Amino acid sequence: MHRPIDTTSWHLSDWLSFYEKLHPVGIDMGLDRTAKVWQTLRQRHHIERIATQCIITVAGTNGKGSTCQMLADCFAGQLNQVGKYTSPHITVFNERIQINNNPVSDQLIIEQFQRIESARGDITLSYFEATTLAALLVFFFEQVECAILEVGLGGRLDAVNIIDADAVIITSIGVDHAEYLGENVVGIALEKAGVCRPNRPLVFAQTDIYPELIEYTQKQAIPLKANGIDYQITNQITNQITNQITNQTLNQAVHLPNKSYPIPANLAELGAKQIDNAAAVITLLDWIGYLPEDYTDALAQFALAGRLQKIAQAPDIIIDVAHNADAANNLRRIIAQHRHRYSQCYAVIGMLADKDHAQVFAALDGCFDRVFLGDTPGTRGLSAKALAAIAAPYLTCPMASYTDLTAALAAAKAMATPDDVIYAFGSFTVASALMGHPDACPNSSSP
Incomplete structure (x- = not known):
């Protein structure tokens, strides 16, 4: 039987330590426990959506955090409240839950943990499950207009998937966490596609999409735009001569049917994968009507801790x-x-x-x-x-x-x-x- 704990004097570090130990398994794939607690929270606090305008989920093996940051930068000039949930953190836990690219306060997170504790009853939650619920509650109570959610591990059985996203980006597919996801890249891709919903856009950022994934999206009625099929990234080198010295510049662009969008040149310094991520962001935001006129300025300022x-x-x-x-x-x-x-x-x-x-x-x-x-x-x-x-x-x-x-x-x-x-x-x-x-x-x- 669940016995209430006196948490009135707990700091954020106390709560995090508590959730590190609460559930007997550190990574326990499945949505049942998280979904039950979330349902209680939704009913108790009358939660319909965690964001008033759009919810975007980002899945993939690599590049999720970078893609979330690019999305947040593009939304920053359009909306007043943009929430971003990513993991893991590098320096402090609050990095995981941000509004307008600023980590939220300890107190705001603690308030959500208190709500979770009063709602979970005898259900134990893992660290990631509890912190995901806290992020969702922060976004709801702070009335964010857009919520950007990074999948933690996999997709279909990840705690983030209790939320029905309005749109999804899958960044790349590779082998990682093989003990949970296996080593078959097609199976991994389908697992990550489990965060998609019928009639809601999916952009696949990696080139050479798997036929099985295309078939899955067709069966599930998921609208798909794939890199190399529905949009292309082109490269053009221009030469500039200054004081008899030739400097080469790589100009890249995303080409959609009947339109094209340049990609800021500085992103090429970060490699082809970041170009793929930026192209996916541009493609999705153009698709759902949120690509700002100054998107190149937003993407040109891209920087994220721990990424080159x-x-x-x-x-x-x-x-x-x-x-x-x-x-x-x-x-x-x-x-x-x-x-x-x-x-x-x-x-x-x-x-x-x-x-x-x-x-x-x-x-x-x-x-x-x-x-x-x-x-x-x-x-x-x-x-x-x-x-x-x-x-x-x-x-x-x-x-x-x-x-x-x-x-x-x-x-x-x-x-x-x-x-x-x-x-x-x-x-x-x-x-x-x-x-x-x-x-x-x-x-x-x-x-």
């Missing part, structure tokens, strides 16, 4: 949350794109134990002159020595192991010259550990 984020200069230190094979392949292309700028290229790497380390290292062989490995903390963490043993068959450069990530970065920085670059990546844990590094710039940027 330069935190220091001379040497450049660039943090990225790449942690699976697809993200590693994208990082390899970025490194190659910018390699001519630097003398030596170093890496600081830390990874969680449940990732496909071999595939990540196989994708990155030949990219670095030296690698510095650091222990990752937590129950899912992996020691640097264990990671080095996995990396050894794939990375031919010298490697060194350290007991924590900050020590690994300090060693890399001690070896580097101002003309070098250090890429730090492997998990959100790496970004979290290094964002507060004393060399980090207060105003960071992309490479």
